[in-house]
Amino acid sequence: MRKNRKDSAIMKSKNVQLSALKESNAKNTYTKTRRKKQNGFCYKLVKYRVFLLMLLPALLYTLVFSYIPMGGVILAFKKYSYAGGIFNSPWNGLKNFEFFFKSGQALLVTKNTVLYNLLFIAFNTCLQITVAVLLTEVKNKHFKKISQSIMFLPYFISWVIVSVIAFNLLSFDYGVINSIIEKLGGEKINFYTTGTVWPIILTLFGAWKGVGYGSVMYLAAIMGIDTSIYEAASIDGANVFQRIFKITIPLMMPTVVILFLLAVGGIFKGNFDMFYNLVGNNGVLYNYTDVIDTLTFRALISNNDFGMSAAAGLYQSVLCFVTILLVNKLVSIYSKDYTLF
Amino acid sequence: MKLKIKAASYEIKKSSDAKLLSFLAYFINGVIALFCLIPFIMVVSASFSSEEAIKRFGFSLYPREFTLEAYTTVFKEPMVVLRAYGVTIVLTILGTLAGLFLQTMTAYVLSRKEFEWRNKFSFFFYFTTLFSGGLVPSYILMTRYLGLKDSYLALFLPLLFSVYNLLVMKSYIMGLPESLIDAAKIDGCGEFGTMVKVVIPLLKPAMATVGLFIALAYWNDWYNAMLYIGKESMHPLQYFLYKQVNNIEAYKRIIESQQVSSEAASAMSMPTQSLKMALTVVVTGPIILLYPFVQKYFVQGITIGAVKG
Numbered sequence: 001m002r003k004n005r006k007d008s009a010i011m012k013s014k015n016v017q018l019s020a021l022k023e024s025n026a027k028n029t030y031t032k033t034r035r036k037k038q039n040g041f042c043y044k045l046v047k048y049r050v051f052l053l054m055l056l057p058a059l060l061y062t063l064v065f066s067y068i069p070m071g072g073v074i075l076a077f078k079k080y081s082y083a084g085g086i087f088n089s090p091w092n093g094l095k096n097f098e099f100f101f102k103s104g105q106a107l108l109v110t111k112n113t114v115l116y117n118l119l120f121i122a123f124n125t126c127l128q129i130t131v132a133v134l135l136t137e138v139k140n141k142h143f144k145k146i147s148q149s150i151m152f153l154p155y156f157i158s159w160v161i162v163s164v165i166a167f168n169l170l171s172f173d174y175g176v177i178n179s180i181i182e183k184l185g186g187e188k189i190n191f192y193t194t195g196t197v198w199p200i201i202l203t204l205f206g207a208w209k210g211v212g213y214g215s216v217m218y219l220a221a222i223m224g225i226d227t228s229i230y231e232a233a234s235i236d237g238a239n240v241f242q243r244i245f246k247i248t249i250p251l252m253m254p255t256v257v258i259l260f261l262l263a264v265g266g267i268f269k270g271n272f273d274m275f276y277n278l279v280g281n282n283g284v285l286y287n288y289t290d291v292i293d294t295l296t297f298r299a300l301i302s303n304n305d306f307g308m309s310a311a312a313g314l315y316q317s318v319l320c321f322v323t324i325l326l327v328n329k330l331v332s333i334y335s336k337d338y339t340l341f
Numbered sequence: 342m343k344l345k346i347k348a349a350s351y352e353i354k355k356s357s358d359a360k361l362l363s364f365l366a367y368f369i370n371g372v373i374a375l376f377c378l379i380p381f382i383m384v385v386s387a388s389f390s391s392e393e394a395i396k397r398f399g400f401s402l403y404p405r406e407f408t409l410e411a412y413t414t415v416f417k418e419p420m421v422v423l424r425a426y427g428v429t430i431v432l433t434i435l436g437t438l439a440g441l442f443l444q445t446m447t448a449y450v451l452s453r454k455e456f457e458w459r460n461k462f463s464f465f466f467y468f469t470t471l472f473s474g475g476l477v478p479s480y481i482l483m484t485r486y487l488g489l490k491d492s493y494l495a496l497f498l499p500l501l502f503s504v505y506n507l508l509v510m511k512s513y514i515m516g517l518p519e520s521l522i523d524a525a526k527i528d529g530c531g532e533f534g535t536m537v538k539v540v541i542p543l544l545k546p547a548m549a550t551v552g553l554f555i556a557l558a559y560w561n562d563w564y565n566a567m568l569y570i571g572k573e574s575m576h577p578l579q580y581f582l583y584k585q586v587n588n589i590e591a592y593k594r595i596i597e598s599q600q601v602s603s604e605a606a607s608a609m610s611m612p613t614q615s616l617k618m619a620l621t622v623v624v625t626g627p628i629i630l631l632y633p634f635v636q637k638y639f640v641q642g643i644t645i646g647a648v649k650g
Contacts, residue, residue, distance in 0.1 A: 044458075048456060048458065050532040050533060051532060054447070054450045054532065054533065054536075055447060055450050055462060057446070057447075058446070058507075061443070061498075061502050062465065062466055062502070064482075064487075065479070065499070066469035066473065066474075067469070068474075068478075068482060069473065069475070069478035069479045069482055070473065070474045071474070071478075072477070072478025072479075072481065073474050073478060075477055075478060075481070085481070085485060085486075086481060127373075130369065131369075131370065134369055134370050135366070135370060137362055137363060137365075137366035138366045138367060138370060139363070143370075147373075147374040149633055150375075150378050151373060151374055151377050152632065152639070153378065153381065153629070153632065154377055156628050156629070157628065158561035159561075160563050160579045160582050160586075160624075161579075161582070163586075164384065164618070164621045165381075165383075165384055165621075167617075168380065168383050168387060168400050168618070173396075174395050174396065174399040174400050174614060175399065176383060176401070179398070179399035179400070179401075208380075211373065211377070212377070213639075216639075216640050217643060217644065220643075220644040239358040240359050244362075272564070277583075293476075296476050297476060300476060300480060301568075309476065310477040310478065313474070313475025313477055313478075314475060317473055317475050321471055324471055
């Protein structure tokens with residue numbers, strides 16, 4: 001009896017175990033099917049319907065204004081006719097590119113775009129770092145605030161207004177710079193026909209407009225430096241210049257490198273706003289001031305040469321894309337945190 | 342005794358270094374700030390100078406032969422200037438509001454960790470900064486397929502959405518404590534409700550920053566008007582200035598080339614140089630008055646953007 005009872009007890013417990021196992025098995029298959037459902041595309045479409053609805057306007061906008069024009073690059077290989085539009089115009093092979101490269105314009109505008117950008121990057125970086133470092137040394141709060149505000153002023157105005165200001169300074173007859181040159185007994189310069197001075201003029205105006213904006217980023221980098229490092233250095237007897245060159249600047253380097261690389265990513269992009277407003281449609285200066293963007297614009301608007309303009313545009317987009325990929329690779333070698341994607 | 346002297350001389354040396362640096366800091370920043378300011382003063386002073394004074398002495402720092410002639414010429418037909426102002430103001434207000442809403446909503450969705458597809462969609466937006474169709478396809482799209490030539494939408498749409506602003510906004514929202522959003526959801530708020538009632542009120546500095554970026558883009562836009570707007574009555578402020586300045590130059594050249602008699606010339610004469618400057622002052626006006634107040638927000642925005650632009 002006893003044994004029997006024991007047996008039945010064991011049987012019972014086994015039964016319980018078995019049923020528990022069965023139950024858990026059933027649960028497992030249940031969760032499995034549920035998980036399958038959760039991973040399904042349609043399930044997620046329903047689950048995320050509010051998110052997707054909220055994204056919809058921006059998605060449509062980007063699709064229409066960014067992605068559809070990307071498809072339009074095929075125009076670079078077509079002979080555009082107004083009747084045919086993008087899709088029904090006849091193919092033109094590589095003739096648009098041939099024309100663009102053989103005219104010698106491709107080489108000229110590429111060279112100009114790259115050299116101007118290198119000049120801008122070098123000059124702006126040096127100027128903005130100098131301003132940021134020196135601004136942190138200014139102890140008078142009012143001076144600091146006011147001078148920073150004034151440096152920010154040019155950032156807020158349009159390039160159209162800058163062009164009037166430039167005329168005010170550079171005009172042959174009434175310009176301030178020529179008045180000064182005349183007073184000093186020199187010979188007046190006609191800036192608007194002298195190509196060689198434009199790299200300087202454009203660099204200075206670019207720096208003028210960007211100094212307040214650009215220095216803020218370097219200021220933020222300096223603010224992030226631990227002040228105890230400075231205290232330790234001053235106890236060790238470092239003078240103020242050593243402090244700047246041995247601590248501030250080395251510790252700013254990550255920011256400097258990142259901003260430099262980002263700027264290099266856009267090296268094939270000309271600042272159309274700046275070039276077009278300051279130089280204008282001034283044929284005398286093309287050799288010195290024509291960049292890819294101004295050429296593309298002129299080919300489209302003035303000459304109605306859709307094919308060549310599209311070819312130049314595609315050429316620029318591809319160069320930009322390749323440089324950004326290269327730069328991103330460089331950034332990832334330098335620091336994984338700063339990669340763009 | 343010796344040690345003391347050494348310490349003292351060191352003190353002097355240190356303070357002279359500090360003095361030199363502090364002098365350089367004030368001097369160089371002061372000079373750069375002056376360079377940033379002087380061109381504006383010259384434009385203003387030229388706008389108040391008489392045409393003869395400009396022709397005789399050139400542009401200068403203070404107005405010679407003070408006159409309001411240029412301004413009276415600008416406002417001879419006040420409606421022309423005011424209409425351009427109206428176009429720009431309406432565009433700026435509508436564009437900023439719509440752009441802010443669109444960018445905040447998109448950034449909110451892309452910042453929600455719960456949303457598994459957020460990285461894919463982020464890349465969808467981000468890719469447009471890597472590769473673009475360029476000027477010609479966009480131009481043809483706008484004019485031919487969307488039919489937006491001579492339409493206010495051609496001024497409104499191109500500046501409405503920018504990936505840079507989206508990223509700035511996203512990094513602000515990512516900075517908010519997640520528990521707040523979770524709490525709102527437990528209280529029964531939907532995603533849209535959570536965004537409007539919980540997230541947006543916490544985003545005031547971000548809204549100010551991104552809003553200013555958008556507003557400035559609309560206020561200073563002339564490029565889209567040049568491409569798409571032919572009707573003069575629809576020109577926004579900056580393009581109005583651009584057109585006027587070029588017209589004045591052309592007008593001047595016509596007078597010079599026709600070699601009209603001096604009497605006729607003086608009858609036709611109008612203050613060309615000071616007029617250009619007065620127009621510039623009128624167009625610059627509000628932004629210059631506004632910027633000391635909004636600059637603070639720009640500084641915030643740039644700093645955030647610099648972390649991950």
